Amino acid sequence: SQQGEEDPQALSIQEGENATMNCSYKTSINNLQWYRQNSGRGLVHLILIRSNEREKHSGRLRVTLDTSKKSSSLLITASRAADTASYFCATFGGNYQLIWGAGTKLIIKP
């Protein structure tokens, strides 16, 4: 089953602006995770938010979780060129395998 659908599919902003990406999921979760993938590279874990948390911060990242709407958002503040990447949300399946969304491709223009 599909889980973790992100929107927008692509986002292009100026350096210094904030970037917001959204993720929706279908089943109940214990936590939701966000990963980054630079072009041609592997997936890097950014942040995990538990189902009993509403908001979590890590540096310039802010993640929110609304379990009633089955949605999460990732906000990157004061974006930099190095933030250009694809961002994925993921949830755990029954054996802790990750179930992935389609991702948001973020482009930061200098």
Next chain:
Amino acid sequence: EPEVTQTPSHQVTQMGQEVILRCVPISNHLYFYWYRQILGQKVEFLVSFYNNEISEKSEIFDDQFSVERPDGSNFTLKIRSTKLEDSAMYFCASRLGQGDNQPQHFGDGTRLSIL
């Protein structure tokens, strides 16, 4: 910082041939995973492995696929008779332990191209 390493970075193989993708997980991790990402599509779970056996596999992971941990360090994915649609990025991941607060650590992937 320890990392997951995958080799080769790019593998080109003729359709019908067997291919083995190799991964060295982080040394003290106990849970291992393979995922694939077809170009332009989402990442898909293939298989998870713990205590020398498969703990979960997806519908994609059919009889042409197999995994093995032949020694204490390597974790391999074998595709027996490759098809054109097997062309994708294949990612290996490892995880320290059980519990839902343990993130998975990924290698940089092997790009598999089937001709």
